[in-house]
Amino acid sequence: MALADVIHMPEYRSPQLEQGYTRIANELLEAITLAPFSQNQYKVILTVWRMTYGFNKQSDQLALSQIMARTGMKKPQASLAVSQLIEMRVLLADEGRHARVLSLNKVYSKWSSEVRVVLSSWGSEIQNHTVMESVTEGSESQNSKVLESGTTKDKPKTHTQKTSPKEHLSRSLRERFEIFWTAYPRKKSKAKAEKAFAKLNPDEQLMTALMAGLTQAMTSEQWANPQFIPYAASWLNAGGWMDEIQSAYSDDELAVIRAFNEALGERVGTVDEAGFVEARAGAIRAFLCKLAADPQAWKRYFPAVRDKVELPPHAGFDYLISPKGYGDVRGRMAIKRNPDGTRVHAEDWDKSASGIKAKAKEMGIAFDDEEPVPAIAARVRAAIEKQEHA
Known part of the structure; x- marks a missing residue:
């Protein structure tokens, strides 16, 4: 190898808290960790966290397509996992204007029995933490300089954490935002839209997908009525360009x-x-x-x-x-x-299970006790309809 040859080392990205982070209470994190969720259910929970607590919100409108995009799951898997979590009362759901509103039920004692956990030691941990703080309070002042020198970007002090994006867009990002803002049909709260756009920081590929999604949304029946068009910031934060229309x-x-x-x-x-x-x-x-x-x-x-x-x-x-x-x-x-x-x-044969079975026997329709009663009734009705048109 010649001395002039240059070896290019791969560039490794190091995520920083300044780029945004998701706050979660330790107690709730432990409850989630201990609960026997499936892999797909964990993925949905993490996605709900990201789209709610990650934006300092308690709940958010989440279309199934957004969950699929963020978890890599197929539609049946994602739909099943969401339904199971709602049934287990781990997720709370409500009707939204554009999609179902989802939030995490932080009261884990109200989860269904199959996933409910009891953190018996949590109270004592809090008490012990308080005792330790009072014991070490005197020595903290002496060691403060040492502790401060060990603080890194990965562990900043809580009071200095920031979740909002930079208020000023770079030149290239501003040009992309202006393209988006010119096309967006509801020109309200531009400053909030800028912040949401800066947080998203779309590259060329994402910008193309974003504008394609916007074009599709603008042709939908829902957006034909101006009052149902969401604010640009809300649409960006919710990943509206990924919604199925x-x-x-x-x-x-x-x-x-x-x-x-x-x-x-x-x-x-x-x-x-x-x-x-x-x-x-x-x-x-x-x-x-x-x-x-x-x-x-x-x-x-x-x-x-x-x-x-x-x-x-x-x-x-x-x-x-x-x-x-x-x-x-x-x-x-x-x-x-x-x-x-x-x-x-x-006739009142279809008013009770016994009447339905009696009618089936009368018409010579075979069935067994394991067969659902509605299915038996459906076959009886089909037989009656066939007789009427014979």
């Missing part, structure tokens, strides 16, 4: 719309399949979720409405799939009438 109906949602159009379109008006409405898509998903115990129920619902129910003048697709509309229609179906106007007493 639906722009067309899914196959399941289209199937429900087509079933309605076929059964009731001529009577009350059809629904445009191509005209995507975000709120309507969400209502369809909620409707299907309500009928989850009988996955084929929605296929029978619209023909039954057509044949058995006198609809009010305002009734349409959105009304029929809404909780109120569905409840009203079910109530009207329960009161069947003869041609002369007198009531017909409907």
Whole structure:
């Protein structure tokens, strides 16, 4: 090797607290550490910490796509882990404007029994720490110079810690911010937006993704109403560019719309399949979720409405799939009438588990005691419908 050759050593990055950090109480950290969480559940907890305590917040709106991006999990894994933590009361959830609001339940004594821990020694540790402080108080002044000389950037004093970004953007960062700010449709609280942008400090790749996400958000139905557009700082802090924005109906949602159009379109008006409405898509998903115990129920619902129910003048697709509309229609179906106007007493075989099983035996439908009752009822209804159309 020639003497003039230069060996380039790899550059190692050393994260510093000045670039931001997440504060967490030691007691809560120990409770999390001792609890028997799965790997995916730990990942979700750490993500919630990062997006809440990491920004000095108690809670934050977190879309599932954000959790997936920060944990590397697939959608089913992330969704399951979040649901499990909410069920175990480790995470508290509430409805937000743009996504579900998540926060950590710090009262770990209220977690479900499967993960609840008892820190029996925590109180004595605090007491011992207090005693040690009082014992060493006199000697601390003598050793203060020695202790101060040992302080490093990795262990700064608590009162000097800073979590806010630099208030002045560099030239290149300011140019990128101005591009973002020019495109962002809600021009409010620019100073806060600058701070959020500086904390994010996007490189070229992230800036491209950020602007692409902004462009997609601006075409969504939700942002069509200016009052529902979040402040730029909130959108940046929540990682809004990573949110999944639906722009067309899914196959399941289209199937429900087509079933309605076929059964009731001529009577009350059809629904445009191509005209995507975000709120309507969400209502369809909620409707299907309500009928989850009988996955084929929605296929029978619209023909039954057509044949058995006198609809009010305002009734349409959105009304029929809404909780109120569905409840009203079910109530009207329960009161069947003869041609002369007198009531017909409907069969009550589906009002109890014993009645459902008795009806199945009557129709020769085999089942075992391990089979869910709703599934038996669904097969009985299908058999009855087949007989009626035979």
